Amino acid sequence: QVDRYLYQLRLSDDVLLDVTARFQAEMGKGLARDTSPTAAVKMLPSFVRSLPDGSEKGDFLALDLGGSQFHIHWVKEFDDGKQSSQLESKSYPTPKEVMQGNGAELFDYIADCLSDFMETKNLKHKKLPLGFTFSFPCKQTKLEEGVLLAWTKHFRVRGVQDTDVVSSLHRALQKHQDIDVDVLALVNDTVGTMMTCGYDDQRCEVGLIIGTGTNACYMEEMRHIDLVEGDEGRMCINTEWGAFGDDGALDDLRTEFDRELDLGSLNPGKQLDPGPHCHSRNLLYWVKLYICSCALLLWIVYPMETKRTMPQRPVRADEGRLCPARFAGRLHRAVGRLVPACEVRFLRSRGGSGRGAAVVAAVARRLAAQRRRLHTALAALLLPPAILWELRDKMRAELEHGLKRETQAQATVKMLPTFVRGTPDGTEKGKFLALDLGGTNFRVLLVKIKSGRRRSVQMYNKIFAIPLEIMQGTGEELFDHIVQCLADFLEYMGIKGARLPLGFTFSFPCRQASIDKGTLVGWTKGFKATDCEGEDVVDMLREAIRRRNEFDLDIVAVVNDTVGTMMTCGYEDPNCEIGLIAGTGTNVCYMEDMKNIEIVEGNEGKMCINTEWGAFGDNGCIDYIRTKYDREVDEGSLNPGKQRYEKMTSGMYLGEIVRQILIDLTKQGLLFRGHISESLRKKGIFETKFLSQIERDRLALPQVRHVLRQLGLDSTCEDSIIVKEVCAAVSTRAARLCGAGLAAVVEKKRENQGVERLQITVGADGTLYKLHPHFSRILQETVKELAPQCDVSFMLSEDGSGKGAALITAVAKRLHNVGQK
Numbered sequence: 001q002v003d004r005y006l007y008q009l010r011l012s013d014d015v016l017l018d019v020t021a022r023f024q025a026e027m028g029k030g031l032a033r034d035t036s037p038t039a040a041v042k043m044l045p046s047f048v049r050s051l052p053d054g055s056e057k058g059d060f061l062a063l064d065l066g067g068s069q070f071h072i073h074w075v076k077e078f079d080d081g082k083q084s085s086q087l088e089s090k091s092y093p094t095p096k097e098v099m100q101g102n103g104a105e106l107f108d109y110i111a112d113c114l115s116d117f118m119e120t121k122n123l124k125h126k127k128l129p130l131g132f133t134f135s136f137p138c139k140q141t142k143l144e145e146g147v148l149l150a151w152t153k154h155f156r157v158r159g160v161q162d163t164d165v166v167s168s169l170h171r172a173l174q175k176h177q178d179i180d181v182d183v184l185a186l187v188n189d190t191v192g193t194m195m196t197c198g199y200d201d202q203r204c205e206v207g208l209i210i211g212t213g214t215n216a217c218y219m220e221e222m223r224h225i226d227l228v229e230g231d232e233g234r235m236c237i238n239t240e241w242g243a244f245g246d247d248g249a250l251d252d253l254r255t256e257f258d259r260e261l262d263l264g265s266l267n268p269g270k271q272l273d274p275g276p277h278c279h280s281r282n283l284l285y286w287v288k289l290y291i292c293s294c295a296l297l298l299w300i301v302y303p304m305e306t307k308r309t310m311p312q313r314p315v316r317a318d319e320g321r322l323c324p325a326r327f328a329g330r331l332h333r334a335v336g337r338l339v340p341a342c343e344v345r346f347l348r349s350r351g352g353s354g355r356g357a358a359v360v361a362a363v364a365r366r367l368a369a370q371r372r373r374l375h376t377a378l379a380a381l382l383l384p385p386a387i388l389w390e391l392r393d394k395m396r397a398e399l400e401h402g403l404k405r406e407t408q409a410q411a412t413v414k415m416l417p418t419f420v421r422g423t424p425d426g427t428e429k430g431k432f433l434a435l436d437l438g439g440t441n442f443r444v445l446l447v448k449i450k451s452g453r454r455r456s457v458q459m460y461n462k463i464f465a466i467p468l469e470i471m472q473g474t475g476e477e478l479f480d481h482i483v484q485c486l487a488d489f490l491e492y493m494g495i496k497g498a499r500l501p502l503g504f505t506f507s508f509p510c511r512q513a514s515i516d517k518g519t520l521v522g523w524t525k526g527f528k529a530t531d532c533e534g535e536d537v538v539d540m541l542r543e544a545i546r547r548r549n550e551f552d553l554d555i556v557a558v559v560n561d562t563v564g565t566m567m568t569c570g571y572e573d574p575n576c577e578i579g580l581i582a583g584t585g586t587n588v589c590y591m592e593d594m595k596n597i598e599i600v601e602g603n604e605g606k607m608c609i610n611t612e613w614g615a616f617g618d619n620g621c622i623d624y625i626r627t628k629y630d631r632e633v634d635e636g637s638l639n640p641g642k643q644r645y646e647k648m649t650s651g652m653y654l655g656e657i658v659r660q661i662l663i664d665l666t667k668q669g670l671l672f673r674g675h676i677s678e679s680l681r682k683k684g685i686f687e688t689k690f691l692s693q694i695e696r697d698r699l700a701l702p703q704v705r706h707v708l709r710q711l712g713l714d715s716t717c718e719d720s721i722i723v724k725e726v727c728a729a730v731s732t733r734a735a736r737l738c739g740a741g742l743a744a745v746v747e748k749k750r751e752n753q754g755v756e757r758l759q760i761t762v763g764a765d766g767t768l769y770k771l772h773p774h775f776s777r778i779l780q781e782t783v784k785e786l787a788p789q790c791d792v793s794f795m796l797s798e799d800g801s802g803k804g805a806a807l808i809t810a811v812a813k814r815l816h817n818v819g820q821k
């Protein structure tokens with residue numbers, strides 16, 4: 001007979017697993033924007049984003065309301081690296097008339113108790129931060145605020161539901177002139193409990209309460225929490241699982257006793273976990289707790305998309321005060337059976353959730369201080385619109401200086417004539433060789449150009465490495481290496497005998513007297529080969545070919561990579577009269593009216609000008625925006641004082657700027673626990689490609705940490721959030737600076753043409769422009785902002801500047817053949 005009654009309360013593991021799946025579905029509903037309003041399990045964001053890292057310190061007060069007792073704590077946290085804290089507590093009764101009276105009375109009562117506590121502990125003279133554990137479902141939009149959704153357990157206080165309980169507490173506290181506390185955090189008891197245990201065990205990421213009521217919380221990835229802005233990091237979710245089944249999801253398991261009990265409760269149909277306070281504990285209550293705990297653990301350990309790979313992942317949980325030992329044992333065994341791949345350790349919280357609330361307040365204070373200092377550090381990298389307009393105009397002035405005969409010599413932005421007078425007109429044809437030196441890769445290309453109706457360009461290329469010792473060896477070694485690669489390529493293509501015309505993309509500042517002459521003004525980027533500066537690089541190439549004495553070539557043109565890029569895109573879009581490189585280095589070229597180029601004879605037509613804007617600011621005109629980090633990077637570079645604009649905007653340097661900032665923040669104790677690792681000291685370790693990886697949208701923090709680990713940087717979640725912010729600040733500044741420069745160029749073009757609105761295309765290339773997730777978009781937005789009368793389209797150069805060099809060679813050949821040259 002008795003068995004018949006109890007039988008319906010026994011649930012097999014299959015049923016438990018089924019309910020686990022139901023619960024997981026509920027959790028998914030609670031987290032998703034469109035289903036959360038109707039979800040039974042509310043999954044409330046707590047705005048607790050990080051666990052204690054042991055640097056928390058100071059005196060805190062904590063109120064703990066909602067369990068069987070109302071506690072007030074004085075928590076002293078010691079930054080002694082041992083995560084130790086001292087707790088002084090006092091419990092206060094919660095009379096029925098208070099629990100079922102009106103809101104003002106409840107909060108006045110709390111304030112009176114706090115006043116009594118501070119009196120007893122002689123704390124009234126102190127301004128203290130306070131953490132408030134309020135163990136009821138609250139909707140939060142920030143840590144120090146919480147709107148009560150509904151009362152549960154014994155509480156039925158009027159006039160509090162749908163109001164912010166922190167403001168109510170503030171109002172009550174203000175009635176006590178001699179109390180000065182700062183409510184920094186409102187937390188649910190599960191959150192307080194997780195933080196209390198998190199103080200002792202940093203892997204505690206779940207908080208479990210089984211007491212008067214029951215509930216659990218856990219650390220969830222931000223990208224799974226639709227209700228809160230941002231994808232970075234994690235946040236603790238207060239599941240409020242007490243309401244599981246309120247939508248009937250458990251009706252098939254509820255017994256007549258459950259229904260009976262619910263009908264007799266203060267909130268029939270709600271919180272279908274009867275809990276001890278109404279009637280004697282019943283088995284369904286306990287069984288349900290097993291299920292939810294298992295479901296929650298499954299959810300945490302196996303996010304939907306990774307269920308396939310079953311990593312071993314320890315989870316820590318605190319069970320709350322009232323859980324009888326036998327029950328705990330059953331719970332642990334059930335969890336063990338239902339999620340065998342999880343190694344779950346249950347930790348009983350020492351000192352209840354009060355300490356946790358103080359820890360949350362301490363972490364909140366630490367994070368707030370960290371934010372403030374981080375913003376101060378990054379503020380120097382922000383470029384407000386007014387500064388950008390100014391920079392645009394400064395760049396414009398420098399462009400003019402470079403074009404004018406009387407100022408050209410001193411000009412920092414050299415505005416080098418390229419003797420490229422026109423963009424391709426489709427009549428180009430033939431086979432051409434091209435060399436592409438100066439970017440990330442050195443390429444040798446064979447380009448076949450067809451004209452007329454079947455006009456097309458076919459390309460064969462090979463990438464060769466330029467070892468550092470060659471980049472920084474002698475000029476002879478460098479050009480011999482180039483010719484060696486050329487020989488390998490000609491061999492490989494079987495065209496060694498053919499004396500093909502060659503176009504040489506040489507991505508460094510060269511002063512040209514004609515299309516096939518280029519004197520190197522100065523090395524940039526990672527190159528520093530000796531006996532080259534001031535030399536004609538075409539001659540050096542010819543000499544190297546002569547030295548090798550294996551084949552002969554007709555070097556027809558030497559071009560800058562910006563010019564090659566403009567030509568490559570101009571072949572598709574005749575409106576393309578600007579070439580932009582945002583790669584290892586940065587630069588731009590554009591078609592200028594001959595009448596404005598005072599150092600070249602003639603006023604007819606146009607010529608492409610290689611601006612070499614990388615040197616913008618070498619005269620100090622942008623020093624007011626250079627930060628100490630920029631100066632560090634410049635001093636550590638191959639050419640200190642030179643290419644200042646390039647060192648703030650291009651791929652060769654952005655990673656180094658980030659590294660300098662990370663070192664500074666670590667010195668300030670804001671990162672990596674203040675420890676500057678060997679890796680972080682290593683120059684060049686933070687390559688710009690890592691910025692692009694780290695800044696990718698929706699990249700989960702574990703992946704950011706993975707990137708940092710590859711760099712030998714052991715980071716916390718917070719560290720990786722900060723690193724990501726630093727990367728974003730550095731790359732955004734770079735993109736906006738480039739945008740300001742480009743706006744100056746397109747504005748000049750518009751004025752050149754004397755038109756109200758200019759339509760123009762920019763051909764763009766470079767790994768930073770191509771691979772960084774945000775650089776090109778921010779650059780384009782900045783140009784739009786700073787050149788409102790120009791409709792600028794951007795065209796990505798698919799084939800690099802090698803094709804452009806071949807096209808220029810074809811044009812030069814054509815002009816030569818018709819004797820115009």
Ligand code: 0WK
Nearest residue numbers: 067068189211212321322352353
């Ligand atoms: C002790 C915690 C408190 C929580 C209580 C729950 O400090 O925040 O509300 O456990 O257990 P109960 O007192 O309801 O049995």
Ligand code: 0WK
Nearest residue numbers: 439440561583584766767800801
């Ligand atoms: C690809 C071009 C090459 C240029 C390079 C710049 O073909 O001429 O130098 O882009 O980008 P980087 O490789 O420096 O990122």
Ligand code: BGC
Nearest residue numbers: 507508509524581585586587
């Ligand atoms: C060079 C330019 C080149 C740019 C992009 C700069 O360092 O001075 O000539 O166009 O890098 O590669």
